[in-house]
Amino acid sequence: MISFDDFLRIAEAPLHTWPGALCVAAVGVVFAIGVHRVGSRILKRIARPYPLISVVLRYIDTPALVLLIILALGFVLFEAPDTLPFAAVLRDLATVALIVALTFLAARSAGAVGEAIVQAHPLDTENNLHARRIHTQARVLARSVMVVIVIIGFGGALMTFPSVRQIGASLLASAGVAGLVAGIAARPVLGNLIAGLQIALSQPIRLDDVVVIQGEWGRVEEITGTYVSIRIWDQRRLIVPLQWFIENPFTNWTRNSSQIIGTVFFYVDYRMPILPLREELERILEHAPEWDGRVQVLQVTDATERSMQLRVLVSSFDSGLNWDLRCRVREGLLNFVQAAYPQYLPRTRADLSSDKEHVPHTEFAPPLERAGPAPKAASTANTAADPVASRGERSGPDPSAHAMASTTQQPPVDGAGNPALSRES
Known part of the structure; x- marks a missing residue:
């Protein structure tokens, strides 16, 4: 009768050579894949009535398969005798691969939980403020946890090597200097990680928020562990570090509500009536x-030297609809003015006539030698700014002087019109 020791000795016999070890490893891999498929089908059927658990299972499907395969290979390597060439090196590699697979599974599990929460709160609702808040918290916290898991897994993988453990012991001996150097070197990473936690908790921005950053209008498309992707209206992407949102001011149009009031400005002539508009x-x-x-408001908000400024306020449920509404209102009012009051569109006035055309024509008598005393000088300066002082000059010469000039004897003239000389000369 075969004892249990005899069975173990027979099972370990192929592991003494590489061909036998490879055959056992292939059998172990096939067994791991079979266990994964059977277990996956059973769990998916159990979780079918629960959408959140189904999302988690779908996310961890591949990491679970990788982990089972590495476990099967690691079992074969650790059961192989030390006399097998390269067995010790492969064991170290299997340990590192196992830590990497566990890190991969843990990170995907954190991401799966975040994605399940996101799918439970869709954004395609009329008022999605609460859903966007949940999306932001779930995504940012899940990615922060994933970063921490990756850092821990990377450190655990490095600690499997003896030389690295010695370096770690020496660093712990000088923890003050090492901590200072590590803090300075990792300041951007740690700063963005802490900023991500602050954004997840305080939520100055959320997914699908409408923001204006340095004059660029766009929507928050993605929040990662290090940066935020802003989708600008012309389909460009503005990449902003997480820490920037904590240290700099910006405009958030949908902080408390997606409703917004838009403004339309246009100019018309002073004679344009406001009631028809x-x-x-x-x-x-x-x-x-x-x-x-x-909101529905039309007001005269300014008056320039050429036209008056009209401001229209209209409201919408979100900024995208408000942009279309502003364009609709602007086009409609301009079409109305062009069709009904085209003469009241803004225009520039200019006076191109000369000064002579504005002065009435008056027949002036030629200058005369007045026999009477000279008139008194005006007490006010005769300037264009003083119309009272220049009123006498604008009304023409004195009528009495003109009548006196008509009765004065004139010298005789010859046939050519020149004054005739006296005979005594």
Whole structure:
């Protein structure tokens, strides 16, 4: 009768050579794949009524398969005798691979939990403020946990080597200097990690938030462990470090609500009546699907030397609809003014006539030698800024002087019109 020791001796016999070890390893890999498939089908069937658990199982499917294969290979290597060539080196590599597989599985599990929470709160709702808050917290916290898991796994993999353990012991002996150097070297990474936790808890920004950063308008598309991706309106991407949002001011249009008020400015002539424009604005908004019915205002907000400025305020449920509504209102009011009041569009006035055309024509008598005393000088300066002082000059010469000049004897003239000389000369 074969005892248990005899069975172990027979099972270990192929491991003394590499061909036998490879055959046993192949059998172990096939067994691991079979266990994974059977277990995956059973768990998926059990979790079918539970969508969140189904998401987690789908995420950890591949890491679980890799872990089972590495466990099977590691079992073969650790059961192989020390006389097998390269057995010790392969055992160290199997240990590192096992730590990497466990890190991969843990990181994917954290990501799966975050994704399950995200799918449980869809964004395609009318008021998705709460859903966006949950999305931001789940994604940022899950990625922060994944970063911590990767750092721990990397450190654990390095600690499997004896030389690295000696370096770690020497660093612990000088912990003050090592901590200072590590802190300075890892400041950007640690700063972004802490900033990510702050953003997840305080939430100055959330996924799908509308923000304005350094003059660029866009939506928060992705929040990673180190940066935020902003999708700008022209399909560009603005990449901003997480720490920037903690240290710099920015504009968030959807911080408390997605509802927003938009502004439309346009200019018309001073003679343009305002009441028809208000009636046209009401008619436009009644037929605008982008308007939410909250705000409808048209006011004269400024007056320049050429025209007056009109400001229109309209509201919408979100910024995208408000942009379309502003364009609709601007086009509608301009079309209305062009069709009904084209003469009241902004225009530039210029006076191109000369000064002579504005002065009435007056027949002036030629200068005369007045026999009377000279008139008194005006007490006010005769300037264009003093119309009272120049009123006498603008009304023409004195009528009495003109009558006196008509009765004065004139010298005789010859046939050519020249004064005739007296005979005594």
